[in-house]
Amino acid sequence: MSDSGFMNNTVVKWIEHRMPIFAWTQKELVDYPAPRNLNYWWNFGSLAGIVLVIMIATGVLLAMQYTPYAPVAFDSVERIMRDVNFGWMLRYVHMNGASFFFIVVYIHMFRGLYYGSYKEPRELLWILGVVILLLMMATAFMGYVLPWGQMSFWGAKVITNLFSAIPLVGDVIVTWLWGGFTVDNPTLNRFFALHYLLPFVLFAVVFLHLWALHRFGSNNPLGIDAKGPQDKIPFHPYYTVKDLFGLGVFLILFSMVVFFWPNGLGEPDNYIEANPLSTPAHIVPEWYFLPFYAILRAVPDNFIGSWMGFVLVDAKLAGVIAMFGSIIVLMFLPWIDKSKVRSMRFRSWRFKLLFWVFFIDCLVLGYIGGKPPEGIFIVVGRIATAWYFFHFVLLYFMSRGERLRTLPTSISEPVLKGGGTPAGAHAKPMEKA
């Protein structure tokens, strides 16, 4: 597009005069200056965007074959698997695409946590990211209901029942959500409608996320601001190529799962048609919800108020508050972490330890979420849940008195003056910019 031939084309000029979309594309997607030191952890944002496109594309095609009517929904999915041309592939890509979407987004989030990408001036960017996560969770949850298997049905029933914990109006809300007195055909219909709608809402919020990103540009592994043009390189070709390479690696892993292990991340019980009169012995949500499911179940009976001699909030409500709180707390992270230093590279070992313990804590919660709530799993789940929230308390107090370290003066300095840089880089560092 930078090529003047294109911009001089009569049609292009006619459009450009009325809506400068080509200049905008050039500015935001081609010339867009990005820090020169981004590492591979910065691949996961664009990767998440690509997965969203894959999900929408396969989803629209699946919707052309699927029937959102309770008596036949399960069979219509089986028809997609057996009779529709490449239906099995569309469904396996869509099914596992959801899992990979969460893998990519969770890595993207931990990247942000490690390098302090949530800090000033990128707080709103981070908050929009949490909104995206919530939308993803809602979309994935409703999508999982559509095949109308046992896990679909009972997962939907248990999760929608959480809203009955709301005092006074809980039952009215749940009946309204269901459109009946239990999860049934009206529920399936509306979940299908919302499952189709929400990805487009998600797409719009992703656009806002990128808008907020482009205001100050990407954070970087050093966590310091770019001092000038010598610290940045144009997005194209440098990061388009890097992102494409990452996409290649991603697609290899994704294809391996889709073609050789397509049901590995799913639950066998979901290949049994929904039966409203029989609950499966062990209800588990999809793996990407397990840490939150563990938090939901961790709150002991009548925990909140029982120590005061009366019950203020019953266990069900407390568990629900804890579960949603575990995501909402992330929105406040920019103000919980008081440190001015963004990147973990320039923070003391205490903060690195805190980060990795938090990471392991999330894995432990995920493991516990998949186990039945009995014996040692209850104890470990409670400790891990307590730590999840305690992490933010610790971070708040530890980061207040944090001793600031000397940061590199610019992004290009460690890149060009550090050990092992080729001779000549010293002499004319500007040439590389």
Add this chain to the structure above:
Amino acid sequence: MTDTVHSAHDEDGAPRRDFLFLLTGAMGGIGTIVAVWPLIDSMNPSAEVLALSSTEVDLSPIEDGQRVTVTWRGNPVFIDHRTAEQITAAEEVPLSDLPDPQLDEARVHKPEWLVIVGVCTHLGCVPLGQKPGESRGEYGGWFCPCHGSHYDTSGRIRKGPAPRNLDVPEYSFLDDTTLKIG
């Protein structure tokens, strides 16, 4: 003349404009709520869902001690033809032992017929105990496998995370052997 009109207008006009502004805003707000309500209410149970709201059951084949499950409004309803021991067990529990205190007699029309909605009040799973061989929990009633709630022979919560006793649906006996739920 024009000057006088203007000044008079400025003095009285500003509060009047404020009033009109608030009134317009309030009317607009009320109008929006009224207009949005049908949209929200459209998601509530429809007439055809509500029409399925009663079920009749023939009780004659249900033997003493037998439990039967019927469907009412899409949910399982447990009908328990209780034995004399089960009735005594349910009646003898002191109210102080119950998380959700309720007398057994308040939960039945006839002591030998216990009719309850088979949906755990915790998160909506169907408790076990209807079929022979299924766990009935520590209190001989029902046991919810999802999160471990134990119910007694009156369907009252005794242990576990469920906040309430199993619900008793509205029902009546049309004659000695016919039950109408709903």
